Amino acid sequence: MSPAQAALAAAAAVTVQTTLAWSVSGTVVNLDLPLVVVVLAALSGGPLAGLWTGTATGLAQDVLSGGIVGVSGLCKCVTGVAVGLAGERLLVTTTWQRSLMAAAATLLHAGCFFGTYALIPTATPIGGWTEVAAQTVANAVAASIVIGAVGPVRRWQRSGQRQRPGPAAEGWRSRYAP
Amino acid sequence: MKRRRAGYLVLGVLVAHLVVISVQVDTSPGTSVLHAVTFGLLSEAQRLVSSTVAAGRDLWDGYVSLRGAHEEKIELQEQIARLQLRLQAQDALVQQAHSLERLLELDRTVELMTLSARVIGIDATPWFRTITVDRGLRDGVETELAVIAPGGVVGRVVGTPGMRAARVQLIIDRNAAAGALVERTRVPGVVVGAGDGMSLRMEYVSNLEDVQVGDTIVTSGADGIYPHGLTVGTVTSVRRGPSLYKTIDIEPAMEFDRLEHVLIVTHDERLAAAGDVR
Numbered sequence: 001m002s003p004a005q006a007a008l009a010a011a012a013a014v015t016v017q018t019t020l021a022w023s024v025s026g027t028v029v030n031l032d033l034p035l036v037v038v039v040l041a042a043l044s045g046g047p048l049a050g051l052w053t054g055t056a057t058g059l060a061q062d063v064l065s066g067g068i069v070g071v072s073g074l075c076k077c078v079t080g081v082a083v084g085l086a087g088e089r090l091l092v093t094t095t096w097q098r099s100l101m102a103a104a105a106t107l108l109h110a111g112c113f114f115g116t117y118a119l120i121p122t123a124t125p126i127g128g129w130t131e132v133a134a135q136t137v138a139n140a141v142a143a144s145i146v147i148g149a150v151g152p153v154r155r156w157q158r159s160g161q162r163q164r165p166g167p168a169a170e171g172w173r174s175r176y177a178p
Numbered sequence: 179m180k181r182r183r184a185g186y187l188v189l190g191v192l193v194a195h196l197v198v199i200s201v202q203v204d205t206s207p208g209t210s211v212l213h214a215v216t217f218g219l220l221s222e223a224q225r226l227v228s229s230t231v232a233a234g235r236d237l238w239d240g241y242v243s244l245r246g247a248h249e250e251k252i253e254l255q256e257q258i259a260r261l262q263l264r265l266q267a268q269d270a271l272v273q274q275a276h277s278l279e280r281l282l283e284l285d286r287t288v289e290l291m292t293l294s295a296r297v298i299g300i301d302a303t304p305w306f307r308t309i310t311v312d313r314g315l316r317d318g319v320e321t322e323l324a325v326i327a328p329g330g331v332v333g334r335v336v337g338t339p340g341m342r343a344a345r346v347q348l349i350i351d352r353n354a355a356a357g358a359l360v361e362r363t364r365v366p367g368v369v370v371g372a373g374d375g376m377s378l379r380m381e382y383v384s385n386l387e388d389v390q391v392g393d394t395i396v397t398s399g400a401d402g403i404y405p406h407g408l409t410v411g412t413v414t415s416v417r418r419g420p421s422l423y424k425t426i427d428i429e430p431a432m433e434f435d436r437l438e439h440v441l442i443v444t445h446d447e448r449l450a451a452a453g454d455v456r
Contacts, residue, residue, distance in 0.1 A: 011223065014220070015223050060302065063213060063220055064224070064301065066351055077195065120199070125306060126305050126351070126375040127304070127375065
């Protein structure tokens, strides 16, 4: 995943989360689609992809939410780096493995998020572990749906790259890998 | 070498986040310029998507799902006729009330100046309850203005508004509060978000006061944000608290799930007369 693709995916996830999901369902959906995008970006591009996607997505979420600016950014950046590092060391290739990673990332993100807010007296988020558990399941399902939707696009993209190879087609990993 | 550079980068980004967070905790919430500019840009994306969805819905409602429109039109015409008759009766009552007010030299009912706004987005996380509306600085929207709807209280404008958008903290948010009173007995208290993101709780009402299930809660105007007398919700349960105060659960009057249009109170004559500067 290239930086431009990651930025586009992050922007799309935040927009869908704040407008479309609500327009369609008419209620607040307990789903963190931007986090799913961060996880998938980190798995495909490594820790630095996770860092930047997490930071950009989290800050965008902070600006469009009632919380303190920087908290989601911090938590998503930590989660992105952690998922990226785990993705480098573990075999995470199939859809269910990635969904499992999304679930684990949700728990890590929630721990970081609520932990940070526990230190800040000026704002308190809604919900508790029941909502976190529900979001863990929802994010895992969303991850499998996103992977299912993105799969054909990536296959089409790869077939295009085979015909037209070049440095621009290389992603985060080739740029930042040690 | 590259890995070390990456490590420094991660550390730098984490420190930057912590600095941004601590600046807001130490001073007033919100980072003025950066926040306002980013919010302005992101709210334009929200406006675009929201308008597209609304246009699609209008297209569907206006052209595709027109079956039964003729019957509905006849029914509505009959309803308009009935309402016109009721309106005439109400007008007569208003005139009568004004005459009595003049007779008794009472203060006339004060009207609120409001600005209608469309909801273009909701909170980007499920952990807070805010919405984005399509009115901003350009329309005269300022922070801390009350936001209402025909059903009752919606919330207040928070943060620095963008040029064409503003963020509204719903009254059901955990961090929201409003001065309120029980309509029947005029017992004052403070209404806050209950913490589940759906209901409200009334605090600081003494165990000795008379509050019953079914009582209507209205704003008191004591907070200087919400105008007096707006419906907040209905009491669903009252329990004697462990300390001095009752535990009162309230069901909000508004249905926040399907909120599409709201009214921003730009001027309340009573607050202005009382010298309240917002």
